[in-house]
Amino acid sequence: MLDDSLKTQLQAYLQRVNRPFELVASLDDSASARELEQLLVTIGGLSDQISVRLDGSDARKPSFSLRRRDAGTGAEPQSLTFAAIPLGHEFTSLVLALLWTGGHAPKVEPELIEQIRALDGDYRFEVYMSLSCHNCPDVVQALSLMAVLNPRVQTVVIDGGLFQHEVKARDIMAVPSVYLNGELFGAGRMSLEQIVAKLDTGAAARDAAKLDAKDAFDVLLVGGGPAGSAAAVYAARKGIRTGMAVERMGGQTNDTMAIENYISVLETDGPRFAAALEAQVRHYGVDVMTQQRAVELIPATTPGGLIEVRLENGARLQSRSVILSTGARWRNVNVPGEQEYKNKGVAYCPHCDGPLFKGKRTAVIGGGNSGVEAAIDLAGIVSHVTLIEYGDQLKADAVLVAKLKSLPNVTIHTNAQTTEITGDGSKVNGLKYRDRVSGLEHQVELEGIFVQIGLVPNTEWLKGTVELSRFGEIVVDAKGHTNVPGVFAAGDCTTVPYKQIVIAAGEGAKAALSAFEHLIRQPAAAADTAVVRVEQPAALA
Template identity: 55%
Template sequence: MLDINLKQQLTTYLQNLTSAVELSVFLGDDVKSKELNALVVEIAEMSALVTIVKADATNERVPSMLVKSVKTGGEMRFAGVPMGHEFTSLVLALLHSGGHPIKLDKAVIEQVAALEGDYSFETYISLSCQNCPDVVQALNMMAAINPQITHVMVDGALFQEEVYKRDILSVPAVYLNGKSFAQGRMTVTEILNKVDTNAGARQAKAINNKEAFDLLVIGGGPAGAASAIYSARKGIRTGIVADKFGGQLQDTMAIENFISVSATEGPKLVASLEAHVNDYDVDIMNNQRVRNIIKSAVEGGLITVELENGATLQTRSTIIATGARWREMNVTGEQEYRGKGVAYCPHCDGPLFKGKSVAVIGGGNSGIEAAIDLAGIVEHVTVLEFDSVLRADAVLQNKARSLPNIDIIVNAQTTEVLGNGKHVTGLNYLNRATNEQESIELAGIFVQIGLLPNSQFLQGTVDLTERGEVIINQKGETNIAGVYAAGDVTNTPFKQIIIAMGGGAAAALGAFDYLIRTPNPLEERESISKVAA
């Protein structure tokens, strides 16, 4: 089941177990059951602390497995064969069930342990989804900490009857005690914010009590991470406030143009970025969104950053590195059927449309790449491009046109998403060549029409282009002293990971130059405090 390299790695990992782990398997006569059984047997052979327990498959998903801590009673389940992106989730479940320390802040662990009541979580995933492991691992950690919390990962491609019954057309999809709980990537903190009603208020209070920063980075993508590293290396007080560390890089699969690294994936690069930032004394405030930036009227005065949870931070300088998001079609039905057939990540949600017809909106590189990927899963793909020609690279166009189950329609302007109230059933589009309305019956629509800068909160604060991009100079300076910007949120012409990192470094150096040439109000405060004392 496992190749030699994976066996060697897993054997090494399992040496970290300090307490017994029981594996129960619920099997049938199908191929996947045999695969799961082979996997469990291999795992048990690698450690004396891992044992297989005979189990009755009645009323259980088949195939599935239960990972149980003998010491704490914590339970984590995997319905399906946890390979692909979920293999790491399985490894961590084994380690955490066997007593290996969980890498969460002490306060978060205590908050999870203090939750009262029964929490039965189910997460529907696809094994090709790069976002799903974050949710699976977060809920598994919670289950390992608190025995009143249980969690099962469900492979949606394998248990399609459940997927159809619950109208799940986007993953990860999380259910709590049988009811829909959340959709999309989530961290432990975000989950706690939903189940622990006082969590947000406690976070806001803690943020309000923080001392002022020399440099506060807004955003945790490549540009933000580079900014923080360059800033912290200067020895100044640095913080990051971010919605989600990693940004849209978390949704990027194949990366083959990051210089010095032949090939990697977005989540792996994000993990490396976060580890690098954590090498320095950087205060990371994750799962926070900025509402407003207020510049002091006094030259060199502190900048106030207001968060959506009501908390405020103060800083001598700031770098805006909030990146960009997927552009939406802005047509009738798009929001109504978002997550019910309208999707933006073909890698994540593609397996849920196996054997069905789908559309890809957009004929650029991302659109044609999505069509090629989906063609190996779904019955048929229709690409709709607004322009009269495709904009994708010739090699991608040639590949797409060679596949028998891909149709390409140009001069097509999507006008409406159609559905039956539960899920997508088709779309309408305007044939711009004939000016006639056309319709297509399908089950899914994958939108791949580019990006929009995350700059909504900056309206009226800094100068923006017509597209909403922050206008900067070569140093990353905006029109406001002390306020800098970097990455995809700016008017930098090329939106690339390595360019965003370079922009982040430049902005940090520019901000440091500003700081050393500007009076420091924090030192003045300190002097006043000493005199008063």
């Protein structure tokens, strides 16, 4: 199951385990149970700190729990269970669970660790995931760590592909889906900070107070995707006080399955790319404020004065310059039924949620590269794919269109306008579209719909403050200036054409250089509480 190279790597990681624990398997006579037994026995053979038992009595089979007791305390063992064979995207989750259970310290801020340990209450989490979902590991790892740190937190990680009967019983049509004490807690990507904040109701107020107390920045980034990250690195290398207010580091790259066109990086995936962005930003000492949504931009009242950014939690950040890099999000079809059946058959990530529709009928709305790639991907999993394209022809690259048309279980409708998504009240059962040539209405019976019709910029909060195009994009000049003095913008939220990672990164660097140029031309008296400090060693200039 694990090749020699992977075994060698895993054995090297497991040398960091300094506290003994056991893997307790609950097995049946299925092929999956035999695979899991083989995996666990292999792991047990790589570390003398890990023992394996095959006499577990968990109702979910196959599954295994990671159990330890704090020596001499008599405390109950931690409760972390995998009802899964955690390979694929979840192999990293397995490795981290082994390390954390074995006493290796997590790379998490000490304040957040203490916040988790101080949670008051009993929490039983069940997280449904699929091994092909690249959004799932963040949630799996967050809930696993909480179970390791707090004995009152129980976490069960469930592979929806292995436990289809549970997925069907709970009408789960999107992963990750998280249940807390039997009730739906959340669906989709969630960070550790988001989960803890949702449980710790006083966290937002405490966080706001800390942010309010911060000194003014020289450059404040709003958004942490490729544009914001590049801007932060370039600004910090100038030796000036740089801050980032972000909802999630990496932005939409987290939702990208494969990245093969970023120059000098032959191939990577979105989550790995996002992690690299964050690592480089933090390397330069940028003050990264995560899980922060901006809701208002308040321009300076005097030339060279401080600009304010108000956050959703009520905090206010001040800066001598601001770079907006808020990116974009998936565009909705905006037809009846879409919102009602979101995560109940309406999905936006075929890589994440496609396996939940194995053997079922699905549709893809959108005939660009994303839509055609989604249809090709799904065709290998589902029984049939219907692709709906509004225009008179598919807009995807010719090689993708040719591949799609070669598949026997795909039907393509062009000149088709989606008019409604239908359901039975609990889940999707069909889609209606109008033939734009004949005017006739058609109904397609299906169980899943994947929306792939492009992006919309995250700029609604800026209306009336900075100039926006008719598409909602921030209007910028060749150097990233907006119409507001001291405010710059970069990336997918701007009018710069071609929404590509490499272009966003370049525009972010350009915006940072423009912001620095703006700062050094301001009168010294206008610096107020912040000053430009060129302190970076010459070797890094």
